[in-house]
Amino acid sequence: MAKQLSTDVLVIGGGATGAGVAWDAALRGLGVVLVERRDLAEGTSGRFHGLLHSGGRYAVKDRPAAEECVAENAILREVAADTIEDTGGLFVTTPYDDPEYADRFLEGCRGSGVPVEEIDPAEALRDEPRLNPAISRAFRVPDAAIDAWKTVWSLCRGAAARGARIMPYHEVVAVHRSGDEVSGARARDVRGGEELDIEAGVTVNASGAWAGQLAHLAGIEGLRVLPGRGIMIAMNHRLVNTVVNRCQMPTDGDILVPIRTVSVIGTTDERVADPDELEISQDEVDAMLEDGERLVPGFKRQRALRVWAGVRPLYQASAEGDTSSRDVTRSHTLLDHSQVEGVGRFVTITGGKLTTFRLMAEETVDAACGQLGEPRPCSTRTERLPDSEEGEHYRLGSRLRKREQGLQDDQLVCECELIPRRRLEETLRRRGTRNLDDIRRSLRLGMGPCQGGFCIYRATGILHGLDGLSSAEANDSLRYFLQERWKGVWPVLYGDQLRQARLDEWIFQGVLDVGHLPQ
């Protein structure tokens, strides 16, 4: 028989939205269980470009979305300060953009409250000397970079500290119905194989692009969420230190976000049938590199580290039409199924964007409280997340500063991302994982210029020594991580990054001969 668990709120989905719901509900004193089929933030949240929107991007075509961004941007800067780097943002009119758009942009920003200031293009070029020198107009907005992984960890840590149970690698295999109500769900531990029945006062479907599939498990048909797939490429430098947007109607490859030690260009928007379909084509890569060239001349000669795809959840109210997914609203949708299909104690939150996860969570937990019949006030507008108590933003170089304070205290496992050995060991213990890809999401292990050339072996050796793994388990961890890294690397291998990859191959396949370890 499956194990049993009982709670007030069951949250399905461990992205920013689900984690936000868990945090919000826990702050309101509700019992919370969160299940995620993979690792936290492994889906859409961990696969975005890292932009905390000022609202500028939606100022012309989607004013409600812009207004939400304005408000949430200001709130997150306070309550989630540590996850944000205050890079500021620029919208620039390049020779490839419709020059008329700039005035509409300015008007749209003013109409929706986006703080905007037009500056002399020469000033923009002084701040960002690598930008295309042919820009004709430039606007400052309060865009910023936000670390989605850190955000999700902080939300979950905060929720857990208030009693929530956060359960990654638990996939929902059935949603329990009792009559016209949802009474909970059955989750399977995908690593251990055990099943768990969770009885819940209200069940929240926060599974994003997978929300339709999840609703189907609850016996609700016709919930249409379009997976809008977008690719992003991380370049090995901060080509800019400010978020740079092309001042035009939103299209492909028009945002460049400096985040941590890299810059990410994105994105595309393509409707796909299956949110798990993430293959990347050569044409997409080529087009994205060309787009980069338009923003920053010489872009293609830089090192491209990785390419990846994520899927936006875009809710479509009706089954009508064949519109491009970019034309579907970027605002979120809350569905109280007791009102839509007459299915009680079940709420779906989908659509939206990372910038507005807090608002989405607030509305969702309001609805959940309604279902539970006990309204409780939301406090996420003012309650600071763990590590953000001081209200200080993340600064590039903070890891380096910490490292410099104790050069001889500890050794580095990963030089690229400055990960000390003790930090790795603590994280391995705390997360209780053998999957180095989990550690990558926690510590950015293997995400720097060498893409794990040195740290993957070191981390495997440390993992083996720490955990008393069998050699077969350690070998599996090593091979799995190498394969995971390669996935995002091979479609963009050229120039010096190919040279790097061949060096890594030399180490792993030549010096270590990992390919011939016992299977």
Added chain:
Amino acid sequence: MRRELHYDVVVIGAGVAGLTSAARLAEGGARVCVLAKGVGSTHLAPGTVDVLGYDPDRVAEPGRALPSFVEAHPGHPYALLGTEAIASALEWFRARVADGPQDGYGYVGGLERNRLLPTAVGAARPSALVPETMAAGELDAGGEVCVVGFRALRDFHASYLAANVGGRALEAEVDVGRVEANALGIARRFEEKEFRSAFVDRVGPRLREGERLAMPAVLGLRDPHGVWAELEQRLGRPIFEVPTLPPSVPGMRVFDLLRAALRRAGGRLVMGAEVTGAEAEGERITGVRAHTSGGDTVYRARRVVLATGGFASGGLQLDADWVARETVLGLALRDAPAPSEERFKPEYFGEQPMARAGVAVDARLRPPGVRGVLVVGAALAGAEPWREGSGEGIALSSGHRAAELLLAEAGAGKAPAPSEATA
């Protein structure tokens, strides 16, 4: 005004292929200069000479496997070189080690059989010719293995290696003076007598009867034979080195001994020299231009040996438009997928289409389209060095072969300069 220097042969690249070629040429009486941006493959490689490890299954006897291997891979560098040339290159190398600056240091083995030595993860890697300091690591030799590691050395994890070879692990518990060190740093400590004594005192009592001792490859750079022999004697058991992540101490020993052979024979090595272009008369390359911190120099030469390596070393490059090229002379490539074709595959451990790209040459190692140039080493088309376990074998034998060809051209290895007439 630009400086001009004149040589018989200019070799570009200071990896195994380039240094071998240059040293052999100098020994044959040619006036040789090696131009190199920096150190080459030696500092990355484990220091073994792998000739043919996999085809695709593990090869037991490379000498016997080579004829059928080249038959199946007619575009492979080995098909141009032949088993005999490989054997004589190995012989040449072994003699250079014996005469080298590291007193008493030697290599053992040959084409007769591959030795299965553990890597730092404990995989069994097949090598033909190996440093004596590694030879006791043969995995099929039987007996218990104890692996000793150093906490400060991040690039070698004793417990993981031990688990894969069925041995046990120890931490040396000697103070290396730093919280973090690489293999070279610890190798320098092993050159100190007091450090060796401390090591023996700390580790010796914890060893069991009949155990072989595996160590990271850190047994000194200048006198590895002395360090290794002393430790074997004092600990009373066979000891073997296991290659670490780069920098590779045994690889640096190879660099040192090849450089010594070159200098002893009167050859010159210019490090920090980046070749920026070639001087030519028609199709004939008559020299190269090189940039150094001291300025630009034209190195005139009757022959140029290109030993710049593959993608990992910068000899080949793939640009953002997906066109692969040879970087110094712009030579035509073979086996390189076209921009519209698949370059790499999603499976990390699978065969990669781009991996065999390189310069195509004729049986005398000459590329088409230019005259006066020979190509050696990893820049050659047709090989997948790591998957085949053939990197040093190709580098050594093609480098050696190029020198032999040029010396023969100049008149049975007696006259110093290769003659114009025969090229």
